[in-house]
Amino acid sequence: MLSSLNLKVILLRTILITVFSVLFFYTYAESAQEFTNPEDTISLSFDTTVLGIFEQVERQTNLKFAYNASDIDPTLEFDLEIEKTWMISELLDEISRVSELKFSRIDNYISVRIREYKKKR
Amino acid sequence: MKKKNLSNLTDFLSDDSFVNWVRYGNENTAIAEEWDIWLEQNPDKQVLVSEAKNYLTLLNSPVKPMDVSSKELLRSKILGQIGQNRSTSSSDDKNIRSMIPWNKMVWYAAASVVIIASVLALRVLNVDTDSSNASLIVQSNAAGDVTKISLSDGSEVLLSTSSTLQYLDNFDKTKREVTLIGEAFFNVVPDPNRPFIVSSGEVLTEVLGTKFNVKAYVGEDIEVSLTEGKVKVIENDNSDNQLVLSPSERAIFAKHSSTFEKTPFEEEYATAWMDRKIVFREADLNVIKSQLEKWYDVEINYLNQPSSETRLNAEFVKEPFDKVLKTIGSTLGFDFEVEGKRVEIDFLSEEN
Numbered sequence: 106m107l108s109s110l111n112l113k114v115i116l117l118r119t120i121l122i123t124v125f126s127v128l129f130f131y132t133y134a135e136s137a138q139e140f141t142n143p144e145d146t147i148s149l150s151f152d153t154t155v156l157g158i159f160e161q162v163e164r165q166t167n168l169k170f171a172y173n174a175s176d177i178d179p180t181l182e183f184d185l186e187i188e189k190t191w192m193i194s195e196l197l198d199e200i201s202r203v204s205e206l207k208f209s210r211i212d213n214y215i216s217v218r219i220r221e222y223k224k225k226r
Numbered sequence: 227m228k229k230k231n232l233s234n235l236t237d238f239l240s241d242d243s244f245v246n247w248v249r250y251g252n253e254n255t256a257i258a259e260e261w262d263i264w265l266e267q268n269p270d271k272q273v274l275v276s277e278a279k280n281y282l283t284l285l286n287s288p289v290k291p292m293d294v295s296s297k298e299l300l301r302s303k304i305l306g307q308i309g310q311n312r313s314t315s316s317s318d319d320k321n322i323r324s325m326i327p328w329n330k331m332v333w334y335a336a337a338s339v340v341i342i343a344s345v346l347a348l349r350v351l352n353v354d355t356d357s358s359n360a361s362l363i364v365q366s367n368a369a370g371d372v373t374k375i376s377l378s379d380g381s382e383v384l385l386s387t388s389s390t391l392q393y394l395d396n397f398d399k400t401k402r403e404v405t406l407i408g409e410a411f412f413n414v415v416p417d418p419n420r421p422f423i424v425s426s427g428e429v430l431t432e433v434l435g436t437k438f439n440v441k442a443y444v445g446e447d448i449e450v451s452l453t454e455g456k457v458k459v460i461e462n463d464n465s466d467n468q469l470v471l472s473p474s475e476r477a478i479f480a481k482h483s484s485t486f487e488k489t490p491f492e493e494e495y496a497t498a499w500m501d502r503k504i505v506f507r508e509a510d511l512n513v514i515k516s517q518l519e520k521w522y523d524v525e526i527n528y529l530n531q532p533s534s535e536t537r538l539n540a541e542f543v544k545e546p547f548d549k550v551l552k553t554i555g556s557t558l559g560f561d562f563e564v565e566g567k568r569v570e571i572d573f574l575s576e577e578n
Contacts, residue, residue: 170539171540172557173557174532190398211549214540214542216553219315220559222559225578
């Protein structure tokens with residue numbers, strides 16, 4: 106009787122450990138897949154307007170841009186080399202260097218702004 | 227006195243002289259003397275005479291009223307007897323039934339006919355008016371939920387976050403009517419005989435069969451966006467105020483002016499919520515607040531205003547609230563504090 110009870114407890118613990126392990130690895134694997142490596146690359150087409158570049162990055166990666174349309178001139182065009190494979194980080198650094206746009210990354214979202222804000226203490 | 231031959235009890239009881247002697251012997255001394263002499267002459271008849279006298283005395287004695295205990299005893303005996311009889315055989319039941327008077331039997335029969343006729347009539351009426359037998363179903367979605375609802379006519383509804391749909395589980399024969407608070411996408415099965423009507427606050431949307439999106443959250447303007455077929459939008463209190471939409475057209479009902487405006491729309495954005503996407507397209511602070519409150523069941527409070535105009539472009543798919551808020555905060559320049567369901571947003575000032 107006692108040994109049967111022990112067996113049940115061991116079995117239950119084994120099942121729970123297995124379930125949690127599977128869930129943990131599944132979640133980890135899924136979230137890992139979603140993130141785009143900063144070293145990922147894209148190839149730019151002839152459209153090098155700011156919104157054109159955002160759209161190409163979004164289409165070729167899992168990255169999404171968030172921006173205030175009031176801050177961005179949609180006609181703003183960059184003199185960037187096309188038919189070249191750009192690393193994402195390299196591309197965004199280049200845009201920041203030649204414009205007032207600033208980028209910060211939160212997982213797979215890229216926040217775009219033109220201002221720096223005073224942090225409150 | 228010459229006596230007949232009195233040899234048994236019956237002879238004595240049928241003899242008038244004997245009866246008179248027993249009854250009136252005390253009053254008629256002549257008869258009494260006669261019978262005294264006769265008994266002396268016939269001593270062997272003493273026992274018979276005595277027995278006959280007892281019978282006559284009993285017959286002549288007045289009927290005494292029954293006392294209470296005797297009555298109870300008799301009653302319980304009778305009831306006991308009846309009970310035994312009932313449980314003994316069905317033939318006895320027939321006897322009991324036969325005790326029911328005929329006039330009552332007629333009334334019972336008439337009542338039975340009325341009951342049966344009523345039941346049949348109700349069944350027939352139910353067949354004619356299906357909706358009288360229908361139940362009202364209320365489907366409500368919590369924040370973040372999107373659910374698919376199949377209606378009795380085969381139409382399908384995708385109900386968006388923080389929305390409620392009311393409908394009958396069986397539509398009637400003349401129309402199909404549902405009530406919406408919030409947002410839903412309808413894929414309506416064509417039925418020329420039964421228009422499909424979506425009642426959403428001040429606006430009715432009437433169709434015969436088509437695909438369209440209705441957005442009617444409390445306190446917001448009502449939007450009807452058509453992707454397929456044709457729909458008519460009508461102001462609830464003024465049926466003259468109506469608009470017919472073609473595919474890729476949207477009707478926006480402004481609540482403050484009670485007017486419809488027809489505009490084109492991008493289907494991808496209008497129905498993005500179906501994939502649980504929160505899409506902001508040039509969204510101002512009110513839209514941002516309203517969207518986040520619907521999807522995350524929070525109450526947002528802006529402590530101040532940003533220094534520049536807000537027209538946010540962004541989209542999020544099934545992301546946790548803090549990640550969404552961090553991304554928007556970084557873009558628009560605000561700090562936030564979350565306390566339970568309350569969220570306070572504090573816009574930052576620019577660095578010089």
